[in-house]
Amino acid sequence: MAIKLEKVVETFYENLEQGKIMGRKCPKCGAVEFPPVYACNSCGSLETEWVEISGKAKLHSMVLPAALSSKPEYKALGKYCYGEVELEEGSRLNAVVRGINKKKRAELLDKLPVACHAVIYQRDGYKTIIFDLDEE
Ligand SMILES: [Zn+2]
Known part of the structure; x- marks a missing residue:
């Protein structure tokens, strides 16, 4: 789990360097987590994906x-x-x-x-x- 969290932070900062602000979107309930975390806080799904936020x-x-x-x-x-x-x-x-x-x-x-x-x-x-x- 610690390794996963480091990866999510790393990807977030890599995208920032390119001018993109990324969150994690839950395909099950549509909730967007920002700052990005892997699990969806709304429904508990672990299958979230990267999405650029406005x-x-x-x-x-x-x-x-x-x-x-x-x-x-x-x-x-x-x-x-x-x-x-x-x-x-x-x-x-x-x-x-x-x-x-x-x-x-x-x-x-x-x-x-x-x-x-x-x-x-x-x-x-x-x-x-x-x-x-x-x-x-
Ligand atoms: Zn969800």
């Missing part, structure tokens, strides 16, 4: 990072929050969302959920996924 999503909640807990590696992001994001494909995840400070968060609170989209972000030596609001 990156379109909705932001449902926002938590601003506490000053003390904000990681130095995130400083390059500028303003950001942690948000609960729901992908068009249906999976929900907690992710970094750019462009949100205290004022912006207050403005957005009445409008939730708001549209956002995944972007591939170059971190120190590898790429990862963060989200930007659609309106900007």
